[in-house]
Amino acid sequence: MEKDARDIFKEIGLRVTPQRLEIFKILASMHGHPAAEDVFERIRRRFPSISFDTVYRTLSLFENHGLIKKVHHLADKTRYDTNLKRHHHFVCIRCKKIIDIEWDEIDGIPMPKGVENLGRVEDRYVELRGICKDCLNEEEE
Amino acid sequence: MEKDARDIFKEIGLRVTPQRLEIFKILASMHGHPAAEDVFERIRRRFPSISFDTVYRTLSLFENHGLIKKVHHLADKTRYDTNLKRHHHFVCIRCKKIIDIEWDEIDGIPMPKGVENLGRVEDRYVELRGICKDCLNEEEE
DNA sequence: TCCTAAATAGGAATATATCTTATTTAAAAA
DNA sequence: TTTTTAAATAAGATATATTCCTATTTAGGA
Structure with missing residues (x-):
């Protein structure tokens, strides 16, 4: 994520909104592997009235455009493994x-x-x- | 999971309850990687009044004793990766x-x-x- | 058979994520 | 610059997964 966020958004045809710019900036500055909630807590400092929905929507959007990735593809519900053999x-x-x-x-x-x-x-x-x-x-x- | 479920439970000091025996049997017969809900749907056929809580509790119990494993250790919430470099x-x-x-x-x-x-x-x-x-x-x- | 700690059912509560709708805004068009 | 319109947002409702609470039941030892 080196380039200016504004340019990146334009390149991929996304509107440049202050919320998006800020979320992008937060993601770039946040090392570790934040959850939506972590991003929400951070952005609330600047946009106290931002909604959870905007954060989730923006994260999905970024993910769909390859700017970020989910750590796992199965995060919706816990799946169990009954095969105890090493695999x-x-x-x-x-x-x-x-x-x-x-x-x-x-x-x-x-x-x-x-x-x-x-x-x-x-x-x-x-x-x-x-x-x-x-x-x-x-x-x- | 070859041995008789009853013996396995006794070995590790667990009470032998009909619900546990059935969940154990279901897990052993169910290939794939079931979620708690899948187990719940199956056991309901025999124990129509079983609660979700019992299923979750039993799955945790089995997991704690190494009888099953979670596929992921991070299944609680989605975590995002901002590092796009291959890693x-x-x-x-x-x-x-x-x-x-x-x-x-x-x-x-x-x-x-x-x-x-x-x-x-x-x-x-x-x-x-x-x-x-x-x-x-x-x-x- | 009795007793007690553990397990269960049922439903409430919590947490994560998505959806709905009215309002606002980015940015293209005039 | 002003106008227009589709897209984005806030707020809260809703959906879904999981855990918690409590009264009742039960496994298994005494």
Whole structure:
């Protein structure tokens, strides 16, 4: 997010509103991985009457234009895993289907440098994200 | 989940209730990655008066004893990522902190066999799960 | 069989996210 | 610059997921 927010919005055909500019600025300045609520708390300082809806709408908008990303594609409801065998997942970003995959080679790769300073790693989890067969077929029609 | 549910419960010191036995059975029979609601719909056939609370409580209980796992550790609220550079995450399973990590070696590993039948993979995402430095320090005290 | 702590049902409460509608505003057109 | 209009916003209602509260029931030990 280097360029001026105003230019970025114009490039992708978005109206330039003060709320959007401010949310953009907040996101750029906020390290960590904010939730909508965090953004809301911050922007309220400048726009005390801003609504939650505007924040959510703007975050969606930014996401749809690739300016930000959701950390997970399955944040709507908690899903449980009954397969206790070590495995990873293929997740369809369209229909949210989850398919188990085995991928032992993952465990062989050395940790990236510096991770030991972050904490104690207890597990490695890999998610292959894409479009599942069913959704690809529907697309064709 | 091979053993008799009754024995498993006793081993880990849980009371054996009809609701728990049934939920356990449902989980074992249900492939896919059910949400609490899915389990609720199924168990209602046999226990029409069961409450949502019992389902949630039982799922938590099973999770705490390692009988099932949540697919994600961050399912409570949507978190956004403002770092558009390709990266992965270290996630603290205790405080839910997310820390960006770079790990290019991941891209070099060949896909596991059979993935091409599942759909089109568009991205690989890795999550290192563990306990962060802050939580480890608190633990010591 | 009795007793007690634990589990449950039912509904209330909370949290997150989206929708509805009247009002305001950005920005294109005049 | 002024006018026009579709898009954006605020406010609150609504939807959905999850947890909490409390009276009642029950598992399992005494």
